[in-house]
Amino acid sequence: MPSQLITDLLGVLDQLSGGVHPGFRPAHARGVMYSGTFAPAPAAAGLTAAPHATRPSTPVTVRFSLSAGVPTAADNDPRGSSPQGMAVRFHLGDHVHTDIVAHSHNGFPVHTGEEFLAFLRAVAASGPDAPNPPPVAAFLAAHPRAKAFVEAPKPVPTSFARQAFYAITAFRFTSASGTTRTGRFRLLPDAGTEFLTPEQAAAKPSDFLAVELSDRLATGPVGFRVLVQLAEPGDEVTDSSIVWPESRQLIEFGTLTITQRIDELAPEARKIIFDPLPRVAGIESAGDPLTEVRSEIYLLSGRRRRAVK
Numbered sequence: 001m002p003s004q005l006i007t008d009l010l011g012v013l014d015q016l017s018g019g020v021h022p023g024f025r026p027a028h029a030r031g032v033m034y035s036g037t038f039a040p041a042p043a044a045a046g047l048t049a050a051p052h053a054t055r056p057s058t059p060v061t062v063r064f065s066l067s068a069g070v071p072t073a074a075d076n077d078p079r080g081s082s083p084q085g086m087a088v089r090f091h092l093g094d095h096v097h098t099d100i101v102a103h104s105h106n107g108f109p110v111h112t113g114e115e116f117l118a119f120l121r122a123v124a125a126s127g128p129d130a131p132n133p134p135p136v137a138a139f140l141a142a143h144p145r146a147k148a149f150v151e152a153p154k155p156v157p158t159s160f161a162r163q164a165f166y167a168i169t170a171f172r173f174t175s176a177s178g179t180t181r182t183g184r185f186r187l188l189p190d191a192g193t194e195f196l197t198p199e200q201a202a203a204k205p206s207d208f209l210a211v212e213l214s215d216r217l218a219t220g221p222v223g224f225r226v227l228v229q230l231a232e233p234g235d236e237v238t239d240s241s242i243v244w245p246e247s248r249q250l251i252e253f254g255t256l257t258i259t260q261r262i263d264e265l266a267p268e269a270r271k272i273i274f275d276p277l278p279r280v281a282g283i284e285s286a287g288d289p290l291t292e293v294r295s296e297i298y299l300l301s302g303r304r305r306r307a308v309k
């Protein structure tokens with residue numbers, strides 16, 4: 001049985017998406033999927049005993065998405081599109097896998113699932129008929145990190161291949177020799193980041209990100225570096241709303257090579273429910289409460305999606 005928190009979160013996400021869109025995710029509803037491979041960097045095995053850190057090559061499935069829970073969200077609309085999502089499944093064996101679920105903003109507005117529920121409820125109560133000031137204004141005034149998240153510029157990228165993605169919640173990485181370090185994954189595009197001005201975005205077709213990536217893949221693979229930003233003693237490792245300084249060491253974890261688009265409606269692709277908990281020996285949650293909450297709600301939501309024929 002899902003907890004009340006999970007059921008309530010799903011309910012308010014559905015509400016914000018204008019109701020349930022059967023067969024679609026209630027967040028990051030619009031997405032495109034690709035296949036490719038992951039090759040570890042030499043430093044990866046020193047960080048974790050997880051299988052993909054030592055195998056020369058691991059097949060991956062990647063899903064790029066827009067943040068809105070509305071399947072008709074437009075790629076060029078900064079409100080429904082940003083932050084963009086990137087989810088990566090590392091296929092380690094039959095029914096054995098581990099995922100990275102990242103988005104394009106470094107940080108999250110709140111610390112816990114309960115706070116996220118309060119935030120989403122305040123947003124939902126701040127529609128056109130809301131009192132003035134709307135409830136979300138009071139929430140943001142009381143939560144400066146949520147305010148900073150909301151106000152941070154989130155421009156539309158020129159391509160999914162030119163966006164950087166952050167996995168936000170910290171993990172504990174344990175190597176084969178038993179050394180444990182805490183870090184956060186990030187995925188950086190080989191081509192570098194590049195963004196559209198609001199005018200340029202407005203002039204783009206609503207599906208330009210998917211089309212652009214297919215055109216790009218026709219000329220060659222798309223690469224991302226996978227890195228781990230390491231925490232230093234004293235860094236808050238259980239609160240995703242606290243971003244660590246950019247001066248923290250970045251360890252090269254490996255390279256992702258995306259080669260082709262796959263049909264996200266094919267049975268094997270539709271079945272995928274990305275999991276924010278790594279569930280692999282050598283990488284575990286660092287105790288951020290969001291990780292458990294996300295894992296539970298993605299499963300509940302994913303099962304609902306799968307049940308739609």
Ligand code: HEM
Nearest residue numbers: 025027028063085086087101102103113116168298301302
């Ligand atoms: C309590 C906090 C959060 C809640 C309640 C939540 C909720 C959800 C839900 C319900 C889904 C759809 C899952 C599915 O049907 O498969 C989803 C997808 C997603 N969320 Fe979150 N989320 C939270 C935090 C985050 C954070 C911190 C990030 C940033 C890394 C994030 C990034 C994503 C992405 C990228 C997807 C799409 C995954 C895919 O392609 O399947 N979410 N979220």
